[in-house]
Amino acid sequence: MIEANPASNYLGAAHGLRSWLLTRDHKRIGVLYLLGVTFFFFIGGAFAVLMRFELATPEADLVASDTYNRLFSMHGIVMTFLFLVPSIPASLGNFLLPLMLGARDLAFPKLNLLSWYVFMVGGLFTVAAAAFGGVDTGWTFYTPYSSTYANSNVMLAAVGVFITGFSSILTGVNFIVTIHKMRAPGLTWFRLPLFVWAHYATSLIMVLGTPVLAITLLLVAVERLLGVGIFDPSLGGDPILFQHLFWFYSHPAVYIMVLPGMGVISEIITCFARKPIFGYKFIAFSSMAIAVLGFLVWGHHMFVSGQSVYAGVAFSMLTMAVSVPSAIKVFNWLATMFRGSIVFDSPMIYALGFIGLFTIGGLTGVFLGTLGLDLHVHDTYFVVAHFHFIMVGATVMAYLAAIHFWWPKIFGRTFPENWAKFAALMVFAGFILAFFPQFVLGYLGMPRRYHIYPDEFQMLNVLSSAGASILGVGYLIPMVYLLGSLRIGKKAAANPWGAKGLEWKTTSPPPVENFETPPTVEGDVYEYKNPHVVRPPEVTLARG
Amino acid sequence: MQTDSGVHVSSYGFSFLIFAVLLVLTGVTVGVAYVDLGWINTPLALLIAGVKAGVVLAYFMHLKWSTNLTVLVAIIGLLWFIILVAFTVADYMSRVPVQGWLG
Amino acid sequence: MHAADAQLDHHFDDIHQQREAAGLGMWLFLAQEVMFFGGLFGAYTIYRLLDYAAFQEASHHLDVTIGAVNTAVLIGSSLTMALAVRAGQLGNNRGVSIFVLLTMLLGAVFLGVKGIEYSDKWHHGLIPGLHFTAETVAGRGVELFFVFYFVMTGMHALHMVIGVGLMLWVLRMAAQKRFTPERHAWVENLGLYWHFVDIVWIFLFPLLYLIGRH
Numbered sequence: 001m002i003e004a005n006p007a008s009n010y011l012g013a014a015h016g017l018r019s020w021l022l023t024r025d026h027k028r029i030g031v032l033y034l035l036g037v038t039f040f041f042f043i044g045g046a047f048a049v050l051m052r053f054e055l056a057t058p059e060a061d062l063v064a065s066d067t068y069n070r071l072f073s074m075h076g077i078v079m080t081f082l083f084l085v086p087s088i089p090a091s092l093g094n095f096l097l098p099l100m101l102g103a104r105d106l107a108f109p110k111l112n113l114l115s116w117y118v119f120m121v122g123g124l125f126t127v128a129a130a131a132f133g134g135v136d137t138g139w140t141f142y143t144p145y146s147s148t149y150a151n152s153n154v155m156l157a158a159v160g161v162f163i164t165g166f167s168s169i170l171t172g173v174n175f176i177v178t179i180h181k182m183r184a185p186g187l188t189w190f191r192l193p194l195f196v197w198a199h200y201a202t203s204l205i206m207v208l209g210t211p212v213l214a215i216t217l218l219l220v221a222v223e224r225l226l227g228v229g230i231f232d233p234s235l236g237g238d239p240i241l242f243q244h245l246f247w248f249y250s251h252p253a254v255y256i257m258v259l260p261g262m263g264v265i266s267e268i269i270t271c272f273a274r275k276p277i278f279g280y281k282f283i284a285f286s287s288m289a290i291a292v293l294g295f296l297v298w299g300h301h302m303f304v305s306g307q308s309v310y311a312g313v314a315f316s317m318l319t320m321a322v323s324v325p326s327a328i329k330v331f332n333w334l335a336t337m338f339r340g341s342i343v344f345d346s347p348m349i350y351a352l353g354f355i356g357l358f359t360i361g362g363l364t365g366v367f368l369g370t371l372g373l374d375l376h377v378h379d380t381y382f383v384v385a386h387f388h389f390i391m392v393g394a395t396v397m398a399y400l401a402a403i404h405f406w407w408p409k410i411f412g413r414t415f416p417e418n419w420a421k422f423a424a425l426m427v428f429a430g431f432i433l434a435f436f437p438q439f440v441l442g443y444l445g446m447p448r449r450y451h452i453y454p455d456e457f458q459m460l461n462v463l464s465s466a467g468a469s470i471l472g473v474g475y476l477i478p479m480v481y482l483l484g485s486l487r488i489g490k491k492a493a494a495n496p497w498g499a500k501g502l503e504w505k506t507t508s509p510p511p512v513e514n515f516e517t518p519p520t521v522e523g524d525v526y527e528y529k530n531p532h533v534v535r536p537p538e539v540t541l542a543r544g
Numbered sequence: 545m546q547t548d549s550g551v552h553v554s555s556y557g558f559s560f561l562i563f564a565v566l567l568v569l570t571g572v573t574v575g576v577a578y579v580d581l582g583w584i585n586t587p588l589a590l591l592i593a594g595v596k597a598g599v600v601l602a603y604f605m606h607l608k609w610s611t612n613l614t615v616l617v618a619i620i621g622l623l624w625f626i627i628l629v630a631f632t633v634a635d636y637m638s639r640v641p642v643q644g645w646l647g
Numbered sequence: 648m649h650a651a652d653a654q655l656d657h658h659f660d661d662i663h664q665q666r667e668a669a670g671l672g673m674w675l676f677l678a679q680e681v682m683f684f685g686g687l688f689g690a691y692t693i694y695r696l697l698d699y700a701a702f703q704e705a706s707h708h709l710d711v712t713i714g715a716v717n718t719a720v721l722i723g724s725s726l727t728m729a730l731a732v733r734a735g736q737l738g739n740n741r742g743v744s745i746f747v748l749l750t751m752l753l754g755a756v757f758l759g760v761k762g763i764e765y766s767d768k769w770h771h772g773l774i775p776g777l778h779f780t781a782e783t784v785a786g787r788g789v790e791l792f793f794v795f796y797f798v799m800t801g802m803h804a805l806h807m808v809i810g811v812g813l814m815l816w817v818l819r820m821a822a823q824k825r826f827t828p829e830r831h832a833w834v835e836n837l838g839l840y841w842h843f844v845d846i847v848w849i850f851l852f853p854l855l856y857l858i859g860r861h
Contacts, residue, residue, distance in 0.1 A: 105658035107668045173675045180613065181668045182659075208624045211679045215686035219798070226776025228794045229787060230690070236787040241693055244632045245686055295627060299635065311635040547828045549662070553736045554729065563726040567719055573853055574715050580861035589853040597846045604729045605842045611667070614674050621678030625685035629692055636693055 009509040024109035030095030044078035052465040068451040069136035076139030088260035099503035102184025102519040107177040115170035122164030129156035143231035143242040147223035158217040165210045172206030186521035197284040198263025201291040213249035247298035255294040261398030271499040272348035273340030276526040279332040286325035293322040319369030346420035350401030353428045361389030382442025408492030412509040415485040426474035433467025552609035654830040669832035701788025706858035714856040724753035725845045735834030743821040
């Protein structure tokens with residue numbers, strides 16, 4: 001067993017604010033990102049709390065209409081760009097990728113630090129936009145409202161998102177180069193942990209998609225400043241062009257948000273089933289397929305926009321195609337668990353929750369991608385429920401799973417398992433209560449972004465708000481015991497979960513240079529001994 | 545010529561040759577623009593620009609002597625741009641004209 | 648080899664890995680730049696298809712001779728940059744300085760000419776939103792063309808200014824004799840960046856200046 005010497009790990013190596021704010025160490029930068037995304041999560045969550053309070057009654061009795069518009073817009077912007085996109089890649093990806101690759105750091109450590117500062121500055125602009133009253137355009141900034149008519153802080157918010165995007169791009173470049181060029185001896189592509197494959201695919205999307213969002217927001221800013229009709233039909237422009245450019249990034253962006261989570265689940269399922277992952281290559285290639293196909297479906301957000309019907313048909317068919325690789329992953333995870341020896345530790349509870357909720361969210365995505373059906377549910381709460389099942393039910397649960405799984409590695413402390421299990425179950429229950437009623441609401445016709453609704457929808461809305469409260473408490477509990485563990489938690493061993501992967505072969509927390517001696521890889525990554533496969537003696541003898 | 549580290553170095557003469565090729569192609573671009581070839585003018589201008597870009601990529605940016613991975617990155621960048629434009633144009637080109645829409 | 652060791656960052660195993668990583672990183676950055684400009688070119692393409700007559704009329708306000716000469720200047724700066732890279736590859740710091748300075752000069756000429764073109768547009772009342780008083784036959788599409796003219800060439804010019812800034816940094820490094828045959832990634836990557844900026848202009852010139860000139 002490898003003992004951790006406090007002075008020789010990355011946390012104890014240097015002290016003081018400067019040593020953190022000027023660090024080049026990918027592990028410290030991962031922790032800095034963790035702090036950042038947590039901060040923004042609670043800001044975005046605060047907006048959601050106010051929204052759900054308002055929605056508990058059919059009338060507009062808590063906030064004015066204009067305020068409600070700003071609440072849901074800022075909730076979307078903060079949660080999407082400042083939490084979901086960086087959540088797993090920037091915190092856990094930064095921390096774990098070099099460790100999983102057997103490297104001493106990412107390819108460009110200084111660029112990594114820069115990406116964190118860019119992220120925080122972008123976040124600052126966005127929070128400033130909120131402080132000055134927010135925007136009311138929706139996180140989607142549709143024109144010509146955002147470019148011509150809105151009186152809210154569009155420029156400030158757009159600048160914030162623009163800047164944050166570059167953080168994404170820098171992270172993506174860093175990851176791709178590191179994975180290509182800095183793998184340990186013996187670490188071939190098909191021996192890589194699936195977490196790495198997932199982040200590789202995510203990074204491709206970050207690099208190729210984010211710049212298009214950047215230029216699109218720039219054009220909105222130009223339109224706003226000069227009033228020249230880029231997207232204003234009364235001046236010769238086309239608002240649908242904005243939507244094409246916006247969704248070209250923003251659809252692949254949802255895969256940026258979910259692929260890392262899928263990578264986490266692959267790691268956790270195989271560990272807690274004590275069994276090698278089923279269909280390694282299928283899962284690896286499906287990540288790549290999602291990244292590529294994800295760029296070909298953006299028009300499914302625009303079925304009712306005025307886009308040509310023929311384009312709609314094509315985008316609908318491609319949307320069917322993109323669901324296949326995701327389904328392949330779900331089947332492989334299930335097959336991994338089949339005849340495994342399941343351990344129901346807290347990361348596994350979150351992971352199992354992910355599989356169920358992602359399946360529902362994904363299937364409802366297929367409903368929405370069906371052109372004819374979308375005509376009825378577009379812009380209703382059905383859509384809201386769908387993407388929250390994926391973003392919250394899947395991604396946030398994967399994020400929490402990852403936090404719990406790698407917490408001992410990152411901070412060298414264990415947390416109380418009972419509290420963690422309880423919180424996981426509370427999150428799961430709260431989530432379903434919060435968001436399943438929204439499918440029904442949407443199907444019955446309640447539009448999204450409305451805070452006033454017919455009386456007959458109140459029961460479902462109250463259930464949803466109640467669930468949101470439970471969910472919120474469920475999110476707060478880990479804050480308590482995880483932070484508490486830093487003070488009073490038991491010191492963690494190098495490999496408390498008995499997991500495979502290079503990161504578990506070094507101390508908890510790791511030393512500054514990651515490994516005492518640079519590792520060499522000799523076998524496949526998930527060589528868990530399969531507990532139920534025992535060859536009958538006759539078979540062995542027959543083989544001679 | 546290759547340095548000890550295996551890096552390809554272009555000679556002065558070769559660099560000037562590429563420069564001359566690019567200048568000539570620029571002249572062709574301008575010249576062809578003043579000849580009426582109907583609908584062919586635009587694709588032809590883009591083709592010549594593409595050849596110039598290819599020359600810059602291959603010889604000034606050393607793609608000709610780079611790893612396959614580097615070439616792949618360049619191709620993917622170009623391909624993704626094409627995807628953006630092609631799918632968007634396909635929408636506009638397949639719209640059924642509606643009475644009263646912009647002129 | 649001591650000289651090479653001193654140039655190796657601690658997280659890389661050898662100088663080859665370091666150089667390959669730098670190059671791959673730069674090309675990935677250029678791929679995202681393609682997508683950045685690509686959004687602009689894509690939007691331009693749509694509006695040109697929707698209102699070709701207006702784009703044609705607007706394009707005729709641009710001076711082809713000036714544009715062509717400027718194109719030649721920029722291609723010339725690509726040549727001097729290629730020669731700067733060559734010098735860096737050979738560890739010739741003085742050569743790097745000379746050719747980078749020439750590149751900056753030619754870049755400045757290009758930007759100066761662009762500035763003259765811009766002020767000419769102002770005099771003719773062709774500044775969208777701020778001062779668009781020119782008579783048009785084909786309608787508002789003419790103003791829309793000039794939005795793209797200014798945003799695309801402006802974004803291109805901004806990239807050139809950034810490039811010139813980076814050249815100052817490289818000049819400093821060359822003055823400190825920091826480039827060797829083993830370690831010259833800054834010059835190489837600056838070269839890649841500058842050539843990319845050249846390629847953007849190679850497409851901008853015919854698309855903006857040469858619409859329906861026959």
